[in-house]
Amino acid sequence: MKPISTAAMVLTLLAVSSCTAYGQAPVYDTSSGSPQYNGYDRGYNVAPTPRDEVGFFYDDLSPYGDWVRTPDYGWAWFPRDVSPYWRPYTDGRWVNTAYGWTWVSREPYGWATYHYGRWTQYPHFGWLWIPGTIWGPAWVSWQYGGGYVGWAPLPPSVGFEINVGIRLGGFTLSSSIRPDAYCFVPERSFLQPRLSRHLISAARNVTIIHHTTNITNYTYIDNRVVNRGIDLRRIEQVTGRRVQPFRVTEGRADVRTVVTGNQVRMYRPGRQQLDSVRIGPRANAGLRVEAAPAGGQQGQPRGDRRDAPAFQVAPRVDRAPHPDARQIEQRNRREQQQLAQYLAKQRQKLEKLHQQELVKARAQADRNLVERRHRAELEAMQQEQRNAAQQLQARQQTARRAALAKSAVRPAPRGTNKAVDPKQEKKKGKKQSRHQKR
Numbered sequence: 001m002k003p004i005s006t007a008a009m010v011l012t013l014l015a016v017s018s019c020t021a022y023g024q025a026p027v028y029d030t031s032s033g034s035p036q037y038n039g040y041d042r043g044y045n046v047a048p049t050p051r052d053e054v055g056f057f058y059d060d061l062s063p064y065g066d067w068v069r070t071p072d073y074g075w076a077w078f079p080r081d082v083s084p085y086w087r088p089y090t091d092g093r094w095v096n097t098a099y100g101w102t103w104v105s106r107e108p109y110g111w112a113t114y115h116y117g118r119w120t121q122y123p124h125f126g127w128l129w130i131p132g133t134i135w136g137p138a139w140v141s142w143q144y145g146g147g148y149v150g151w152a153p154l155p156p157s158v159g160f161e162i163n164v165g166i167r168l169g170g171f172t173l174s175s176s177i178r179p180d181a182y183c184f185v186p187e188r189s190f191l192q193p194r195l196s197r198h199l200i201s202a203a204r205n206v207t208i209i210h211h212t213t214n215i216t217n218y219t220y221i222d223n224r225v226v227n228r229g230i231d232l233r234r235i236e237q238v239t240g241r242r243v244q245p246f247r248v249t250e251g252r253a254d255v256r257t258v259v260t261g262n263q264v265r266m267y268r269p270g271r272q273q274l275d276s277v278r279i280g281p282r283a284n285a286g287l288r289v290e291a292a293p294a295g296g297q298q299g300q301p302r303g304d305r306r307d308a309p310a311f312q313v314a315p316r317v318d319r320a321p322h323p324d325a326r327q328i329e330q331r332n333r334r335e336q337q338q339l340a341q342y343l344a345k346q347r348q349k350l351e352k353l354h355q356q357e358l359v360k361a362r363a364q365a366d367r368n369l370v371e372r373r374h375r376a377e378l379e380a381m382q383q384e385q386r387n388a389a390q391q392l393q394a395r396q397q398t399a400r401r402a403a404l405a406k407s408a409v410r411p412a413p414r415g416t417n418k419a420v421d422p423k424q425e426k427k428k429g430k431k432q433s434r435h436q437k438r
Contacts, residue, residue: 049314050075054131055276059317064109066402067314073156076128084339084392088119088127088153090183090196095246100227102137104257104264111267114138119153121181126391130156133274141173142229146211149190152181166218174214179205187238201350203381207373313398315405332396339392343385
């Protein structure tokens with residue numbers, strides 16, 4: 001298959017439901033007392049918000065992404081204005097702190113999404129963040145070996161309990177996390193300040209994973225969650241340089257995590273804000289997912305069921321950008337073209353690498369082994385292309401609904417957890433006006 005065919009396939013998949021993406025607008029049915037998405041119409045009613053469940057996270061993350069209610073995990077979030085092939089734990093670096101290996105994100109929402117809660121590969125949307133209230137230096141599963149270091153977001157079914165540590169509840173990290181969830185880099189590149197430039201193509205994960213071992217290791221020491229994972233001495237030996245220790249200090253909420261000298265300035269919300277998050281133990285102590293049917297994968301969300309309920313979409317808060325329908329359509333088309341170009345380029349790179357490996361394999365037995373590995377990687381890439389196109393379309397439709405929906409309340413002022421109800425505020429204003437006239 002030529003690269004142009006890859007791009008054409010992606011654009012075809014993305015165009016399948018364009019009439020629903022840019023046509024009529026959704027209405028929210030509130031008559032049942034439990035607001036649910038109720039198809040499409042030409043107007044908008046008041047949409048539900050997740051503030052009562054996820055607390056301050058709703059207002060603080062709305063400027064950077066959108067909220068959707070899933071049947072498996074409740075309200076979840078995904079980022080906006082990122083590349084259509086985006087993955088968590090890619091735009092940043094690893095540093096060594098008193099908390100072990102700590103992820104330093106370049107993204108403005110990284111203080112929340114990489115240090116609280118969990119990520120899940122939801123079949124419908126792709127990567128979704130599930131809120132939690134226990135801070136950690138990072139919440140990842142580690143794979144190591146064969147000259148590679150890999151990390152993948154821990155799923156919601158893997159919890160953490162203070163004074164106990166990781167809680168798996170029957171979930172096996174080495175066999176239950178899909179290979180394409182991992183970010184692999186050559187071990188000599190592990191300390192690079194911009195790891196997104198050193199990532200191995202995800203299509204190769206299906207073969208790399210068999211040459212690595214899961215070494216995830218979280219402990220709780222001196223009231224701190226510690227992420228051990230990769231052996232410090234091994235990284236120093238491979239890179240030929242000493243791993244610098246960094247100190248984590250307090251940062252501001254409206255500033256990205258910053259590394260200066262030997263310090264990492266990172267925002268951590270206060271106890272009062274975290275208390276506004278009423279998710280129970282779901283994202284802290286793990287969620288027991290139903291056992292998969294025969295041939296399925298353990299821990300897989302049920303979002304791909306044909307009978308799954310429609311997804312609720314939360315409106316954006318006032319301080320989030322509200323583009324009009326034309327701007328949304330233009331941005332969506334641009335993202336579709338970017339995804340098609342990226343996938344075509346990835347396929348070209350993979351095919352070139354395969355040709356180089358075949359040239360090096362002189363013995364027939366070696367060639368047969370390499371060819372089998374190449375077939376598996378090409379199949380993984382084809383599946384990745386199909387998933388990426390379908391999930392981008394779902395995220396775009398959700399983002400459009402969130403941008404155009406109306407909320408019953410305005411966002412809570414900074415430093416508070418209580419949102420403002422316009423009706424109550426209007427009554428209060430009239431009462432104050434009458435009092436002033438007197």
